[in-house]
Amino acid sequence: MAGYWKRPDLTAEVLRDGWLHTGDVGYLDEDGYLYLADRLKDVIIVVGGHVYPSEVEDLLLTHPAIARCAVFGVRDGQEAEHVHAAVVAVRDTGRTSRRSAGSSRRARAGCTRRRPCTSCPRSR
Numbered sequence: 001m002a003g004y005w006k007r008p009d010l011t012a013e014v015l016r017d018g019w020l021h022t023g024d025v026g027y028l029d030e031d032g033y034l035y036l037a038d039r040l041k042d043v044i045i046v047v048g049g050h051v052y053p054s055e056v057e058d059l060l061l062t063h064p065a066i067a068r069c070a071v072f073g074v075r076d077g078q079e080a081e082h083v084h085a086a087v088v089a090v091r092d093t094g095r096t097s098r099r100s101a102g103s104s105r106r107a108r109a110g111c112t113r114r115r116p117c118t119s120c121p122r123s124r
Contacts, residue, residue: 044073044081051083056121059111065090071121085121 001020003011014021026036027031032099044051060069068088073081 044071044083046073046081046083053083056083056111057083060085060087060121067091083121 001015003015014023023035023040023042025040026034028034038054042053044053051073053073056071057069057095060066061072066087067090070086072084072086074084075081
């Protein structure tokens with residue numbers, strides 16, 4: 001990587017001693033396979049604080065209808081960041097789309113009971 005376009009300050013942050021520092025956190029197993037576990041800078045800055053997506057993902061995954069999820073920040077027109085989630089439902093639950101929508105609402109309600117509203121997903 002040559003660097004960030006017209007941003008020598010950011011280039012200096014990530015390119016050090018010939019290495020590209022991506023901010024990814026990982027580990028090597030005993031066979032030499034690399035596993036990516038998280039991101040160092042993975043934080044969503046919302047009104048009222050900071051939200052770590054991995055914490056919200058862990059909470060969402062406690063819901064029995066959620067198989068997988070990814071939590072991320074989305075900026076609105078006023079440059080404020082909001083928490084959003086992409087969710088994969090558990091297969092073969094026999095639920096209709098109306099019941100699945102209800103499950104999304106229940107998952108969000110469960111999240112808001114355990115975390116501040118600003119750190120819970122706004123989309124489903």
